[in-house]
Amino acid sequence: MSDPKLKVRIATCSLAGCFGCHMSVLDIDERLLGLLELIEFDRTPLTDIKHCGPCDVGIVEGGVCNAENVHVLKEFRKNCKVLVAIGACAITGGIPAMRNNIDLWDCFQEVYQYEGGLEGGQVPNDPELPLPFDKVHPINEVVKVDYFLPGCPPSGDAIWRFLTDLLNGREPKLDYEMLHYD
Amino acid sequence: MGTFMSKTITIDGQVVPFKEGQTIMDAAMAADVYIPHLCHNPEFTPHGSCKLCTVKVNGRNVASCTMPAVEGQQVLSDTLELNDERLSLTQMLFVEGNHICPSCEKSGNCQLQAVAYYLGMMSPHYNHFYPQREVDASHPDVLLDRNRCIYCELCVRASRDVDGKNVFGLSGRGIGSTLVVNSASGLLGDTNLAATDKAMQVCPTGALLKKRQGFTVPIGQRIFDHHTIKDVQLGDKHE
Ligand code: SF4
Ligand code: SF4
């Protein structure tokens, strides 16, 4: 990160999340343009890069709810110097973790068989589908996480503060009103 | 005043007067010194269970909400070490229950959350237990969601000591603790609890909620969204 000509390379992904945190990144608004002078993207939902390569910063939205999430998360950890958990789901499991005390099969039946307006009532069982876990977990229960940025989602201002602190080599610090869990 | 010498302790070097019978917490609050706390509410007999109010007195850790103030005590409270320990206790409270703030009506008005904000909690740190806890929606006006209960016993004390109804109790130990309801069925709907009871006003978390109040105040406009629990709790005292 020391060479000023080199841009900071950032990868992002959404695991068991709703993309709300990614949407909140867009709330940085026109400051995003200035930010793009300093950073470049590796794998993100905005680029078509399928696998995370060597990066300075990895930003992960969402918790871990299936086997594929674990593979993606481990790839991020392996390739990113700094790994950031963004949003309630990555940090606590969040809304998806509300299923943690419901039997997984009961969940499937409710969604695919009992719910009205369904044809066939089949629980999807394609071998290509990732294996779901019985519980959703925050990402720090699977890999080491360097920074946490809570919120559901964190505000654009909080994300902006966090990123500019990080890019300027400061320890990220949120103002009181930027720190919230909802 | 004149010839009358009031007794004093010091908290973080600040001289704080106290009256006989006051705890360190009482003296601190009267002097506008905030010591983080969750199971303490000055209207009730201290319970001393959450340990968030732990301070160092002459080198020993004690719960300030139960420890009587004694002349000459040198109390340390707002130190890096004690605030780190408070943060760890708060993080344990989060992972021992199921606190999904984005889906909780108490969010923004919740003291557990507010203490976490005050202590700068960026994550619950420990592995989540995701314990199995029961929700009781049997009462027409009240929801009891045990996922969010921190066993502070404030509802127990309020129902017993103020409402005279004895609706709640704690049962079991450690991670097996539960908040129990005093009716033959064990259901809240079979008690004489009323939504206007004191027990309904003291819960620091979203474990006890009035029904049909959801989002009357939008997220982002609630008390701890803009004010620290320190300011709110010291301010309350003057009301
Ligand atoms: S009780 Fe408080 S900490 Fe728990 S989920 Fe509700 S707002 Fe969050
Ligand atoms: S229901 Fe609320 S007041 Fe009662 S013990 Fe639990 S957290 Fe405390």
Ligand code: FES
């Ligand atoms: S406030 Fe003193 S132990 Fe809980």
